[in-house]
Amino acid sequence: MSAGFTYVDNVNTNLICCICRAPFLNPVTTRSCAHTFCLECIQTAISITPQCPVDRSTLTTLDLRPANPLLRNLVDELTVECPNASLGCTQTMQRQLVDIHLRDDCAHASVPCTHPGCERQVQRKELGKHDETCRRQDVAMCPYCATERAVEGFETHKRICGREEVVCPSCDAVTIRAEVDTHTAACPLTVVACAHSGNGCAWEGARHAFAHHIAACPYEAIKGFLSIHAGKVAALESENASLRRKVDELEGGLRAAAEEAQAARRSLGPWFRADASTSTSASAVASPAVQPQRPAPEERVLRDRRMSPLNAAMLGVASDAPFVPRTDPSLDASSFFPPFSPPSEDASSDAFPYGRALPAAPSVNINTTLEGSLTSLRNSIMTVSTSLDTMSRRHDVALMTETLRMHEEVQSLRAIVHGLRMQVHQIMMERSQMSLSNLYSSGQTRTSEDGGWSTRAEYFNDRPSTGPSMSVPLMTTVRRTTENKL
């Protein structure tokens, strides 16, 4: 192996092995003839010819002993170049330090890739570059199961690896993790509870003592009874569970039904009437529209009859109400004002039926559907509106005839008034002529009388509030009103 070193300085020829012609490497000296060689060189030479290569004396490997330490130090301290000088390492060092240099320092030394499974040898200075491209960098070797695992999740795998050896806490036996359960199930030292622990036996102990205990266990004696008992309890429990399930279902159904009823009641609003015959419990949740004191069915019928006849007629609930149906052709205007106190068995209860009927829920025949009631209501409204129309038309006709009659009357009155006025005027004219003739025919005495007359005349002319002057504006007013009516 002397070929491995390049010596920097010239080496003293006394330190040269005569076989390899290089400084001694691991020098040995022959016991018999005191010649010194490299160990490897002389071993090879002896294996071919068992003689000293120098003096041909007989020689075996047993005759070799390490050379003088002085000599060993001399050759070990020779300065050599790094063996990787051809790769670029420029360092020189003592020969004995070469191994350390190669192992720890030399940037050009070949080192194996650190990733398991990667066979590459790379120079130390290029290890980082290789790491980046190494195909195996994401792989690590599990020390337990000897399989390759991705680095990601490797720690997790190591914790749960089935091949890792673990120690049984009870018996100190070593098993692999995958067989821990099997071992625990059979380990004689594992603490187990009595088979009757469910029935109350408090015994616990190592598995090997279990057989001894079971022989004396008081629960073992009544094992048969306990098993029968357990079977019964289980049957009861399952039955109980099924019953509970059924109760839950029923409760759910009931709740749904109640909600449905509530919704129906809400949509019905004041139309809702709890039927006494359907349920008694429903009264508890009945709508506020229902009278708190539930009357007997017969009484309720009476109450229905007591409702406003007008309402009843409008709703088409004629039945036995004392009201004429609207469709009667002999309908008169007066028939729209029926007696407000219909004949009733309980007249004292209500003087004015509207007072009670209006705020309360409109009462209809509960035997008809809401739809029917609405239809009949609609019909009633139609008939009411038509009759209202007819009535107004009738009213107009009646008013017109009345107005005409009144007009004629006013006309005749006006003619009469006119006649009276003419007569009064004539009388006045006669009176003035008479007074004038008296004035001219008589003397002084007539003068005072004349003054008296003049004042009266002024009275008549200047104040026409009485007599004909008054009647004229009155008549025009009347005429205007009658014309407006026509």
Added chain:
Amino acid sequence: MDLASAHARPRVASSKAAVSSQSAEASGSVTKRLGSELMQLMMSSSQGISAFPKTDANLFDWIGTIEGPAATVYAGMTFKISISFPSNYPYAAPTIKFDSPCYHPNVDLAGNICLDILQDKWSAVYSVHTILLSLQSLLGEPNNASPLNNEAANLWDTPEFKTQLMKHYRSPDSA
């Protein structure tokens, strides 16, 4: 693509280098020793002997020259020899032949040499230098007890030997 090929190429090259270096490892110590012997020969001031590898590429085949020692019948003559080293040199002796004809009791007409240190007396401490010196001395002091050339052995110490020698001798320069 360029990246991949760039990665692949150095790998191939390095593996080739590894193979060649592995085979060189075995012969490394031999070439190292032969190199040191060559250096020793060139540095030494020995008279009348020299040796060089035939080609620079192959250190295992050398050509050497030996001048006849003064005060012998071989004085003034020059002989060419070929040296071929085995792969386990120096533990085995090299094969040595005279290339030029040499009329000598221990050398046959084909150039084979009968010398104990080249046969059973070989030692790992011998070198090209020592062999050439031995051959040089052998010229003047033949071992007539074990001749390869009986005629030459018989004629040794007679004037006829010189005549026969000159008849056989051809200078390597003239050739």
